[in-house]
Amino acid sequence: MSVQFPFSAIVGQDEMKLAILIAAVDPSVGGVLVFGDRGTGKSTAVRALAAMLPKMRAVIGCRYHCDPEASGSACEDCKALKLAGTAVKSHLIPVPVVDLPLGATEDRVVGALDLERALSQGVKAYEPGLLARANRGFLYIDEVNLLEDHLVDLLIDVAASGENVVEREGLSVRHPARFVLVGSGNPEEGELRPQLLDRFGLSVEVKTPTDLPSRIEVVRRRDQFERDPAGFTEKWKKEDERVRRSIVKGKSHISEVAVPDAALERAAQLCMALGTDGLRGELTLIRAARALAALQGAAAVTDEHLKRVAPPALRHRLRRNPLDDAGSTVRVDRAVAELFGA
Ligand SMILES: [Zn+2]
Numbered sequence: 001m002s003v004q005f006p007f008s009a010i011v012g013q014d015e016m017k018l019a020i021l022i023a024a025v026d027p028s029v030g031g032v033l034v035f036g037d038r039g040t041g042k043s044t045a046v047r048a049l050a051a052m053l054p055k056m057r058a059v060i061g062c063r064y065h066c067d068p069e070a071s072g073s074a075c076e077d078c079k080a081l082k083l084a085g086t087a088v089k090s091h092l093i094p095v096p097v098v099d100l101p102l103g104a105t106e107d108r109v110v111g112a113l114d115l116e117r118a119l120s121q122g123v124k125a126y127e128p129g130l131l132a133r134a135n136r137g138f139l140y141i142d143e144v145n146l147l148e149d150h151l152v153d154l155l156i157d158v159a160a161s162g163e164n165v166v167e168r169e170g171l172s173v174r175h176p177a178r179f180v181l182v183g184s185g186n187p188e189e190g191e192l193r194p195q196l197l198d199r200f201g202l203s204v205e206v207k208t209p210t211d212l213p214s215r216i217e218v219v220r221r222r223d224q225f226e227r228d229p230a231g232f233t234e235k236w237k238k239e240d241e242r243v244r245r246s247i248v249k250g251k252s253h254i255s256e257v258a259v260p261d262a263a264l265e266r267a268a269q270l271c272m273a274l275g276t277d278g279l280r281g282e283l284t285l286i287r288a289a290r291a292l293a294a295l296q297g298a299a300a301v302t303d304e305h306l307k308r309v310a311p312p313a314l315r316h317r318l319r320r321n322p323l324d325d326a327g328s329t330v331r332v333d334r335a336v337a338e339l340f341g342a
Pocket of ligand 1: 059062063064065066074075076077078079
């Protein structure tokens with residue numbers, strides 16, 4: 001595997017990094033939608049984060065790289081082995097990051113009948129797709145707004161349920177597909193339907209830095225990395241290690257983070273002030289705030305956590321207001337300032 005640009009060395013992009021960290025700690029926040037210009041390192045952050053995560057233990061030979069310890073989320077084959085009392089062998093593998101290429105067919109995504117085996121052996125075998133490969137990792141979609149709506153729908157459904165169900169061509173297969181969905185979009189390439197937009201948990205906007213020092217720093221670090229990947233990575237090892245520890249601790253600590261009534265009330269007030277549809281906004285806001293609290297090792301969700309995650313959790317859920325043509329980020333910031341005080 002080639003050396004990955006260190007997560008901590010990414011200049012700026014704080015909100016994107018935070019959103020991916022939150023999704024890594026609690027995948028139930030839903031996917032992350034990253035909007036921004038080409039060349040802003042949207043996929044770099046995802047790859048860097050996955051590379052930084054501890055390797056995961058997986059059953060050898062399992063096509064979904066099931067966790068040998070977690071029987072609940074195991075595939076049928078692994079469950080059968082366990083029932084039969086067969087000792088399974090496992091190994092450590094990196095957390096997968098699977099790219100969903102533009103123009104990928106549904107077959108390629110969900111898996112399909114293995115035609116070769118069907119023809120040569122007359123066996124109805126299932127050939128797993130990209131969702132199988134993404135299990136327990138990340139699924140990255142470049143230019144999600146160019147993907148067919150039904151495919152986006154399907155991906156969001158699977159990401160939410162953690163299971164891929166294939167019922168066609170005489171096949172009936174279900175297998176675990178728990179992954180963090182990260183979709184990137186270029187605003188110039190057309191819009192996502194609002195119904196799809198608000199099914200993503202978090203949305204962030206990334207921009208090429210416009211201030212001189214940041215731009216210089218981006219180029220300097222990239223240059224250093226490309227000249228000496230090993231040396232550069234070594235330099236950032238400590239910082240990456242700190243982030244890795246916060247993720248691991250956050251994951252184990254999140255169930256103990258308290259969500260006081262006051263935080264629920266704040267979240268509801270904020271969503272009411274912004275007129276977001278349904279309860280999804282509030283739920284995501286609370287979950288994201290709790291994941292952030294867990295990352296920080298805090299005991300309970302506070303106003304500070306809510307304030308920080310409000311823009312990524314809510315900005316893509318605002319209805320167009322004909323009387324207010326301010327951008328959605330500005331509207332969220334304004335509502336936060338009014339409710340929480342500046
Ligand atoms: Zn398995």
